[in-house]
Amino acid sequence: MAKLTKLNGRYNKRLTRSCASRSQIVVPRFYLLSDPIRLPDPGLLLDQLPRGACVILRHRDPSVLNTLARRIIPQAHRLGLSVLLSEHVRLALKTGADGVHVSQKSTQRQHMRITVAKPGFIVTAAAHDRRALWRAGEAGADAILLSPVFPTASHPGAQALGLLRFMALARLSPLPIIALGGVRFANARRINISAVHGFAAIESWHT
Numbered sequence: 001m002a003k004l005t006k007l008n009g010r011y012n013k014r015l016t017r018s019c020a021s022r023s024q025i026v027v028p029r030f031y032l033l034s035d036p037i038r039l040p041d042p043g044l045l046l047d048q049l050p051r052g053a054c055v056i057l058r059h060r061d062p063s064v065l066n067t068l069a070r071r072i073i074p075q076a077h078r079l080g081l082s083v084l085l086s087e088h089v090r091l092a093l094k095t096g097a098d099g100v101h102v103s104q105k106s107t108q109r110q111h112m113r114i115t116v117a118k119p120g121f122i123v124t125a126a127a128h129d130r131r132a133l134w135r136a137g138e139a140g141a142d143a144i145l146l147s148p149v150f151p152t153a154s155h156p157g158a159q160a161l162g163l164l165r166f167m168a169l170a171r172l173s174p175l176p177i178i179a180l181g182g183v184r185f186a187n188a189r190r191i192n193i194s195a196v197h198g199f200a201a202i203e204s205w206h207t
Contacts, residue, residue, distance in 0.1 A: 025122060027143045027176050028054035028082060029198030032205050034068075036060075038153065043072055045205050051080035056101045056124070056200075058086040069095040084122060089114060098122055099142075104132045107139040114140040124178070128161075130169055137174045144173055145200055148181025149191070153203070163190060170195040 030053040034042045042055055049055070055076055059065040069085055073096055076083045082098035085091055092100045099122030106112060107125050114123050124143045125136035136144045148158065149166045160181060161169065170177040176197035179188065184204045 025120065025142045026052075027122070027197060028052060029178075030054070031056055031145070031178060031180075031198065031200035033180075033200055033202050034058050035202050039202050041068065043075060046072075046076055046079055046081060048205050049079070049081055052082075054082045054084060054098075054122070056084045056086065058101070060086075062088060062091060066091060066095065069097060073097055082122065084124060089116065092121075093118060099124070101145070102126070102139065102141070104128055104135075107132065107135040107141070112139050126180075127169075130172060133169065133173045133175075141175060143176040143178055143197065145178045145180045146170060146173070147179075147200075149179050150182030150187055152182040167192055167195045 030050055032042055032045060032049055032053065033056045034040065036059055042057070046055065055072065057065060057068055057072060059068060065085060065088060069083065069091070073083045084099045084101045085095070085097045086101050087103065087106060089100050093116070098120070100114065101124045102114065104126045116123075123141045124145055125139060125141035127133050127136050127144045127146050133144060133146070146161075146166065146169060148160045149163070151160045152158075166179070177195065178198045178200050179191055179196050180200040183199050183201045188199055
């Protein structure tokens with residue numbers, strides 16, 4: 001079991017969030033993100049995730065995403081995990097995924113709003129600044145992946161939010177916040193529990 005899942009006990013009482021416009025959406029606390037370069041196939045790591053965790057498949061090529069989703073989703077569901085597809089709502093519904101994850105660029109589109117009739121369909125959104133937090137809410141997100149908290153290999157040389165700015169933004173958020181970006185067990189413990197709902201990572205699940 002990855003070290004990051006040791007944080008499970010701190011969040012046992014924070015499993016379900018209700019959204020004003022959606023009834024009883026269960027927002028996962030732990031997320032594994034695929035990456036076209038660093039982790040193109042997350043299948044071998046699924047059994048390291050705690051039950052109730054979520055896998056976000058992030059591939060821009062719809063055909064690659066479709067192939068991966070059809071293989072990963074059944075395996076994930078057997079392990080009690082949910083799966084979100086990046087950007088593609090129709091493909092998510094077609095493959096039996098549990099929801100979608102949308103980029104900050106997508107949420108900034110004028111009048112962008114995701115509405116899906118499927119019960120329990122989860123929508124997460126990426127945000128890197130204060131304005132994006134509110135746009136994510138307007139776009140219909142149930143939770144926000146706020147990043148990068150710490151320096152990350154995903155964006156080498158990019159400036160991280162840093163712990164203080166991250167927590168300040170998290171407390172302003174209208175939605176549950178998931179910490180992303182350089183998150184590992186050691187530094188995740190530095191994040192105030194009152195500021196976040198959960199954690200997301202790529203490499204931390206297999207280090």
